[in-house]
Every structure is written in structure tokens, then in C-alpha cells.
Amino acid sequence: MKLMNSRAAIFAVAGLAMTTSGAVAADTVKIGFVTTLTTPAAVIGKDMQDAANLAMAHIGGKMGGKKVDLIFEDDGFRPEGGKQKTDKLVKQDDVDFVTGFIWSHVLLASRKSVLDAGKFLISANAGPSPVAGKLCHKNFFSTSWQNDQTPMAMGEVLNQKGVKSLYIMAPNYAAGKNMVAGVKRTFKGKILGVDFTKWGKDAQLDFSAELAKAKASGAEGIWVFYPGKAGGAFIKQYQQAGLQGKIPLYTSFTVDAIALPKLQKANLSGVLGSENTQQWSPDMDNAANKKFVGDFKKKHGRYPSFYAAQAYDAIMLIKSAVDAVKGDTKNMDGMRAAMKSANYASVRGKYTYGNNHMPIQNFYLRKVVKDVDGNWTTKITKTVYTNHQDVYAKDCKM
């Protein structure tokens, strides 16, 4: 009897604690946003932060009639840092959604903290193969892509161009491996060499040895995946090594709105005319994208990157879910169903979700051009894939 009483007391206290935290959560919608705000990769995190804040301004800081509390956290470009901040968001801040995540290894380290706590996890960039396949989860959604898809589209483009042999370079981490697997899957020519280079806080940025190997290999093209500052560094060294005009460069996630202004400032004009694949481009002609790109440029004086576009979409996707349940964030099933329908105005245009909650969407070929003001940006030249689904969806039992 005594035992029963103390147990009942514990339950009562626990119940009370739950209702109080519930009461606090009830009048605001809390969203945690994990990205990189220090280290040189902070330039990507900043772009996402600016876009998420712009989305907040566009929705008047409200979802489903409730005030939204958007909390940014810095992963420091480290998986353990990202996990720590995610734990803090889930346990201490008791957020309803965790989003952001530039890096695949950070997302893989952090996903369990969010999903085990029964919260929604929305990746605004990273798309490692496990989360699309075996580790897929009902509370996980992506507003980006699965890593393999964009390079797969590039492999397709290379086939169409009649490129017979390729030299491949990518950073040595989860996404790098996925990207290489992607381009290898669709490219039908010969692969003359693959280099994985050191990545992370002390990433390798001098590619002299690898470029010399690529040149000696006699490949008809070089394909690379170097996000963030490594991309700019690579393109410069590619030019300095005299490969431009000899071995064409094809990239995925390397030439973007983060790299282009810097390359333009240093007048590395070799990048003009180069092509890459992506699910979005600033010149896409739809109302949501025009508003997003226009207001972003007005406010920050630069083009948003695809990272920014996906972060903007993440906030809009969450809003569509919270709106659908009229702010009742306890209604997980309702919010999940709403997100699954992708019923919001994405800046990339309409897309749908597959069984693994990864987007089924178009991929485009983009060319680097000068815009009317002389700024370097990307422009869609053709559609490579229509409604493309990732290859790992079949491994997802959901």
C-alpha cells in the first residue's frame, strides 16, 4: 500500500510536470534550427538562417494562429556538436520540430535524439542514404533531396553529352560517398579514378596532388562535389593547374550562390558557362520563388543559395502542418498527414513525398550566367529528371 502511494505520488508529479510544460508549449510553436554558425562553413549556415528568418517575416511570425519561437543552434561543423545542440533543443527547449542540418554526418548523429523523443525532424539539406532507406521514420521529412539524386542527374547529363571517361573527387564523409555512388550509378562511361579527400574542421583544401592525377589520367571530364569554401578553392586550383579548356569540369553542390559572388569578386571567369544539376534555381518562375528570391535579394543584396531555398521551404512545410491542425501541436497524426501531402507553395514548385518522406521532384541542369545587373548566378537550361524518386525508397518499410 505504501509502495502504491509513493508510486502514485511520482506519477502525479510527473503528470503535473507534463501538463505544465504542455501549457507553456501550447501558446507557442517551437522550432529548433540546427546549422553551422561558426567555422568557415558558417557562410552556409548564415544563408539558411537569413532564409528562415525571411520565411518567418513572410508568415508574420505565426503558424496556426500561434506565435512561433525559432531557436537557432550551431553545430560547429561537428557531428558531436550537432547532437549536443539537438539534445538541448529537444530536452531543454522542448521544441515541436527540429530542422536545419547541412551535413549528413551531423544529421546521422542527431536524428535519434529527435525521433526517440517523438518530435518531428525536417532536414533542410542533408540527405544521407540511411534516412531514406533502412532508417526511414514516420516523423522524418526532407525539404531537400537524397544525396545520390543530384549527382545521378549529372551522370545522366554526362551520358547525353557523350562524355566517355570521368575522374571523380569528393570529400571523405557520408555525403561524399553517397554523391560518388550517385554519379557512378548513372554514368555509363569509364571511371578513371576516384579520390576521397579529408573533410571536417581540418578539411583538405589544397588539391594539387589530386588535380595532377586527374590530368595524368587522361579523363574526358572531372566531376567533383565540394560544398562550401572547398568549392571555390577547387575551382581556382583547377584553373591554376591549366585544366580549363582541356578537361571540362562538372560539379554537384559546388558552384552555388555561396561560391559565385566570391569567384566573381576575384574575377575567376572560367566558371561562367559551367553546368551543374539541382532541384531549384533562383530563376524558377513561380510566385513563391519570385517573392522569396526578390525579398531575399532586397534584404541581403545577394542571391539566396539552394541551402537558403530549402530552409525557407522547411519553415513553410512546418507552417502547412501547424495550420492544418489549427495550432494543436499535440496532434502529431494530423501534422504528419499534412506534411505528407506537401500541400504548400514550395519555391521549387509542386512536388510530392515518397513512402520514405523524401521529395519526389524534378532535377534541372543549371548554367552559370551573368544576370541583367552583371551578377553571376545560375539559370535553368533544361529538365534532366521529372518526378525523380531516390533509389533507397524501396529499403524503407513504411
Next chain:
Amino acid sequence: MDFSLFVVQLLNGLQLGILLFLLASGLTLTFGIMDFVNLAHGSFYMVGAFICATLTFATGSFIWGVLLAIPLVAVVGLATEWIVIRNLYPRDHLDHVLATFGLILVFDTLVQIVWGPAGIVVPLPAWLDGQVTLPGDIVFPTFRLMIICAGLLIAGGLYYLVNHTRLGMLIRAGASNRTMVGALGIDIKTLFSGVFALGAVLAGIAGMLISPITEASIGMGNEIIITAFVVIIIGGIGSMKGAFAAALLIGLIDTMGRSFLDDIFKIVMSSEAAETAAPAISAMLIYILMAVILAVRPQGLFPPKVR
């Protein structure tokens, strides 16, 4: 494996070694002579790169950018020594590590406040941005060749300074027996300030030279400073000759590992396995070398004569 690729990779290794030497020489000077552990040495590398980048855009010329940035980095070095480092000499190594780790954070944040988080791509003049054809039909980037030449000149200058000038004599004396130099009436404080600023300038030059290849970015020094420490441990702490030999050795080993390890591995394993194993092992090579040196010759390859 063809011969010209091998030569190009040798040159690439040499160029990396030269950059490492510029960093490590300053580190070995402050460590060897002042017995001061400076984790923030890499910050001068970063500050040099950023100042040079700004001046390159201001003057429109990379060469002017470098020439004007050198005295400014010296000023930053002197100021750091005056404000912070000077107070730390009597403390033990752990305090040095703590304080200079703090300095890293201060420098990184200051750079972020002044220049923003994005980093700066530094343009090269056209005559440096191309390639040169060396005998044997070897094509090599002009700028990397210039780094090798500039680095060898600086190394020669340092050799002359340390071995054939009065200042060099004091530096060597300081490395052997600090107390005795002070007792003989040498103004050890001024000597230390000078040596510290010299180290800062050498690191700054390394940063300036790398910035047109990669870019000026926050934390760039922290990435390379670990390797510089490996260099001075292998070379023998306090030894200029050791720093030079070890820097070239590490530059070559690292580059050769990245270049040929996967081909070597492919002889004994599948190409998939080689692709995975090679980058992991090549990233470890220099640490394996350090471990071997520490086991066989703990004082390093060329330790200073009297300690």
C-alpha cells in the same frame, strides 16, 4: 605511373613542405628559444592571409598586397607579444596552452567581426595565374613554383640570419641557455619580442602565399598548426635545420601518400577497398612517422646542440 606525374607530385610535395616550413620555423623559434608554447601561431597565418587579401583588393595587386601586409603582421605580432604573451613567460606550459588557446578564439572572432564569416578569394595577376612548362614536358602552376622559390629564398635568408649575424648568434645562444644570455647583459625582452614578431611574420607570409590557392578563411590556421607541431617534433624542437628538413619530409610524404597510396593498395586489394582505405591511411601517414621518430629518436632529427 608515369615519370612526369611523379615529378609534378614531387614539386607539389615540395611546395607544401615550404609552406609548412614557414609556419614551423616561427613555432620552433618561439618554442626553442623562449620555451613558449604558442597554439595561436596559426592565427598569424590567418591574419596574414586576411590583411593581404584586403590590401590586394585595395591596391589591385597581389604583390603589393604581400609587401604591405608583412609590416602590418609584424605589428600584430608585436602587439600580441606586448599585451598577452609577455606576461606568460614565467608561467608553465599548461598556462601557455590555455592562454594561447583563448587567443585563437579571440583572433577567430575578431576576424569574423572585421571580415565576416564568408572568407575572401584572392585573385592573382595574370602572369602568376598560368602554368609553366618545365623540361621533360612537365606543366606546373606558375604560382606554386613561385611559392617554392620564395620559400627557398626565405629559408636561405633565415639560415644566414641565424648562422652568420649577431642577432642569429643571440638566437642560437638563447636556444642553448636563456639564463646565461640574460646574465651576459643582453636585453632578453627585446630579443624575445623581435623573435616573436619574426615568427609571426613568417607564419603571416605562409598565409599570404596560400590564400590565392585556397582562400583567406576563419580558422585556416588551426587546420595547419597541428601539422606544424608535428614538423617541429620530428625536426627537433628549437632547430631551424630540423624544421626545414622535417617540413619537406612531411610535405613529400603527405603528397605522395595522397597521390600513389590508392594505386599501391589496388595491387593487394579490390579497388573499392583501396578507395576507402587509401584516404584514411594517407591522412595518418605523418602521424605514423611522428610516432616512429618519437620512439626511435625522441629528441627529433636535428636537436639543437646544447640543451
